[in-house]
Amino acid sequence: MLDKLEEIECKFERLNAELGDPAVLANAERLRRTGRERAQLEPVVAAFRRFKAVQADLDAARQMLEDPDPDVRELAREELAGLREKASAMEEELKLLLLPRDPNDDRNVILEVRAGTGGDEAGLFAGELLRMYLRHAERRGWKVELGDLQEGGAGGVKEASVTVNGTEVYSSLKYESGVHRVQRVPATEAQGRIHTSTVTVAVLPEADDVDVKVNPADLEWDVMRSTGSGGQSVNTTDSAVRVTHRPSGIVVKCQQEKSQQKNRSMALKVLRARLYEAESTRQKNERDASRKSQVGSGERSEKIRTYNFPQDRLTDHRIGLTVHNLPGLMDGDIAELLTALRTHFEAERLKAHTRTGPEAGP
Secondary structure, eight states, rough: OOOHHHHHHHHHHHHHHHHTTHHHHTTTHHHHHHHHHHHHHHHHHHHHHHHHHHHHHHHHHHHTTTTOOOOHHHHHHHHHHHHHHHHHHHHHHHHHHHHHOOOOSOOOOEEEEOSSHHHHHHHHHHHHHHHHHHHHHHHHTTTEEEEEEOOGGGGOEEEEEEESSTHHHHHHGGGOOEEEEEEEOOTOOOOOOOEEEEEEEEEEEEETTTTTOOOOGGGEEEEEEEOSSOOOTTTTSSSSSEETTTTEEEEEEOOOOSOHHHHHHHHHHHHHHHHHHHHHHHHHHHHHOOOOOOSGGGGGEEEEEEEEEETEEEETTTTTTTEHHHHHHHHTTHHHHHHHHHHHHHHHHHHHHHHOOOOOOO
């Protein structure tokens, strides 16, 4: 492990030097790629340097055990106990950091929310889930741009898509993909019976132009008038667009902007994300048919979480976690929940990594 960490530290220093190279600075794509690679290595290098500092303190404490002064030797024994515990914890941290990274972790995302079973109540909950993610994004300082919003009955949301830009967006939100189930008494329920509805969430890593090449000849564009509520002139001009990617059959609609050109740009962004997701899933399934991608796989049909309003309870069925305070959670206070999910799945990856042997690191 130490040899691997030394290699990573050397690579990190080389990337630092490249970021000061005029040839790299003059090439926007190379600069972006080099900066992203450096950012991925930085946490590993920082942790490794802390680990080396603790190892140096351990060596110094061991030398103190040879001191003729008994007080110095006693002090050294006390220090050694704490330093060994600290070094052990740091070693576990480094093992996690050395796990093969999800190449999408630093990407921005396309977040899609769709009402499932449950009629108007599903649409109402879809709108609440969308607001939950938007409020969380606001807390994190992420930038959100609405791509498409199709309203349902009773003021709910039939489906919506937004782009979320910021730091560690995909790594934070990727475990949100799946079926979210809500149990509560709808406002329209006269007899007070609890209804169960579902909403599907998809978190797609945003694809760069270099990741997915889209042939314009494969695209079929339709222009139409926007529907639903909108600002001035949104519903009075042919600004909404629908693009169909003929080879895959993927269809994307975008109507939120007044400008047809902006809607076209957003539709292409969503299309590239869906194509990237489809190709990523195909490659993963080819490598190991038993593994399913968290996004865009059969797992999306499985219930991942239940929001029980009468009991003020949220339960994530994948990790057996139950938390309360639904009003706070629905207002975007989901940071601890997202951290628990990441911690669980990283621990599972570490177990699998230990069983199958080392792979390529960051």
